[in-house]
Amino acid sequence: MLFNTLLLASTASATCLHGLSMFKRAEGEGVKVGTFGYGSLNGPFNWATLAVENEACKAGANQSPINIDASVTVAAEKPKLDIPKVEEVEFENLGTTIEVLANGTTSFAGADFRLVQFHMHTPSEHHVNGEYYPLEVHMVHQAVADETQLAVIALMFQVSAGESTSIIKSLSASLPAVSTPGTKIAIPGGIDFTDVLAKIESSDILQYTGSLTTPPCAEGVTFLIVKDALDISVADFNSIKSIIKFNARYIQNTLGAVNMLEVGNLAGTAQALQLPIVEKPVAVEAILTKGHTFTVTELNGLPTEIAAVVVKRRSPKYT
Amino acid sequence: MLFNTLLLASTASATCLHGLSMFKRAEGEGVKVGTFGYGSLNGPFNWATLAVENEACKAGANQSPINIDASVTVAAEKPKLDIPKVEEVEFENLGTTIEVLANGTTSFAGADFRLVQFHMHTPSEHHVNGEYYPLEVHMVHQAVADETQLAVIALMFQVSAGESTSIIKSLSASLPAVSTPGTKIAIPGGIDFTDVLAKIESSDILQYTGSLTTPPCAEGVTFLIVKDALDISVADFNSIKSIIKFNARYIQNTLGAVNMLEVGNLAGTAQALQLPIVEKPVAVEAILTKGHTFTVTELNGLPTEIAAVVVKRRSPKYT
Numbered sequence A, B: 001m002l003f004n005t006l007l008l009a010s011t012a013s014a015t016c017l018h019g020l021s022m023f024k025r026a027e028g029e030g031v032k033v034g035t036f037g038y039g040s041l042n043g044p045f046n047w048a049t050l051a052v053e054n055e056a057c058k059a060g061a062n063q064s065p066i067n068i069d070a071s072v073t074v075a076a077e078k079p080k081l082d083i084p085k086v087e088e089v090e091f092e093n094l095g096t097t098i099e100v101l102a103n104g105t106t107s108f109a110g111a112d113f114r115l116v117q118f119h120m121h122t123p124s125e126h127h128v129n130g131e132y133y134p135l136e137v138h139m140v141h142q143a144v145a146d147e148t149q150l151a152v153i154a155l156m157f158q159v160s161a162g163e164s165t166s167i168i169k170s171l172s173a174s175l176p177a178v179s180t181p182g183t184k185i186a187i188p189g190g191i192d193f194t195d196v197l198a199k200i201e202s203s204d205i206l207q208y209t210g211s212l213t214t215p216p217c218a219e220g221v222t223f224l225i226v227k228d229a230l231d232i233s234v235a236d237f238n239s240i241k242s243i244i245k246f247n248a249r250y251i252q253n254t255l256g257a258v259n260m261l262e263v264g265n266l267a268g269t270a271q272a273l274q275l276p277i278v279e280k281p282v283a284v285e286a287i288l289t290k291g292h293t294f295t296v297t298e299l300n301g302l303p304t305e306i307a308a309v310v311v312k313r314r315s316p317k318y319t
Helices: A052-059 A166-172 A194-202 A234-244 A260-266 B052-059 B166-172 B194-202 B234-244 B260-266
Strands: A002-009 A080-082 A088-093 A098-101 A105-108 A111-121 A135-143 A150-160 A184-188 A205-211 A219-233 A278-284 A311-313 B002-008 B080-082 B088-093 B098-101 B105-108 B111-121 B135-143 B150-160 B184-188 B205-211 B219-233 B278-284 B308-313
Touching (some): A111 A234, A166 A234, A260 B260, B150 B194, B194 B219
Antiparallel strands (some): A111 A135, A278 B002
């Protein structure tokens, strides 16, 4: 038997910015699959090695995704989405995600944003109060006035024994056609965003300024996290997971704090970042007496054994 | 209104070794919850800071979990499990995982191992050919002849529209009782391992030597990965995820290669670890001629755009 060797080298580059007009491919060009990935050497620990413009992945102090806890504030207003009915939309497998090219206009905080695409991460990249979700959808927008200003609406999905919500249902029949990186298909009738629009109305929306979760990890991206999860059916979830396999960047440090790769670099040294002591004010309805007992119902951060409970009574004259 | 401050400091330590006799608590002692976690500063990037004995988390070159690909070999034999029927077993919430204390004897590779406990990770820690699973169960064993020798049977679970397999079904009614870190409950009738034993018989078992996936990340741990997934129902998966929230360490480097924290530390520098060029032998049935075409059906590693295909024909005199 003859043996031959195929030597495969890569030159293409694709990011979450794919589909944005400044990165838009020429008409007729094929789907470009990403050179980065989620393994050990092509994965998020090493993204800064893949290209010089990926420096923020290693050095940035306002990186995404993060854990959405009480420190992240509710958006002052809801984004208003206007997505016109179209005859068809393109659904692509970029290797690093599967993505639908979309059109629409979203108004938020006095500015108009153009909806460019939405793509998927499994498991979720953001956590909500420490909990992950099996799927997260990123609806990527560019400001109309300044295309470099990006806003991402992030949707969480929980597996359900029932049917998928409309955004997933609209594309589920097309999943087999995009099972291989580089493939694409047109989805006739486009995407039904009805359930997404309803969830944006009913759910809290958490807002923070972070980064692209993929190379080049550029910062200054507005994230609007829809806190309440949408439903995805078992069949659709398993189908999407079998195509994507895994594409979640690890949780980043709290906003403004040192990059996680620096946390790892300093770990175990004299300069290591230490855990803060958890201190939480507790409202007490009754007058404090000897023998008074407390029940801890919530902790800031992950659970820990209680070694000491120190009760500081505020002087009544200040209350 | 009066305000009081509860100052919570932690001293306890709990690891995946919890339940092993050398770490076993005195009779009557409560459930000890872990001080480590999966957040930014108590999480896997900073475990080496939490205790000096956690050094391997940062420095180890044979760390778990890993991606199980074609380089991991099938175990030469199946582990033989003998789990006696018991009246009840204890089910505990350790904060870092939920765990069932178990008894049993497993024979593997000419040695006897004692089954000490099994606990859960969501999402899965290991990936199989790049794909994660929503749940991974670790059945932790100690060698009878040498208690420091550990073996872990890892089970993967896929969400199913039907019922959970027997191991999950046995504990699902007890989940609400262990929803809070530090709680425990006795499960009457113990755990039904029927479906686990059947899956071990029917599936490939992949074997490698790695580490504990939690502090102190000690190496020399035998992993037996049951490749084919077991079923978990939507309700049981969502219930377990709402309790654990997230407890998967990030994927480690290939066995024997530098620790991922060092990969991250070197990223973007002149010493950065570069991606290997993918080179894969391909069997060709026909005689090679000018104009011969190849179809790439498989790639080592994540997909990448093909920029060049170099065909090296092996000289016929060596075939």
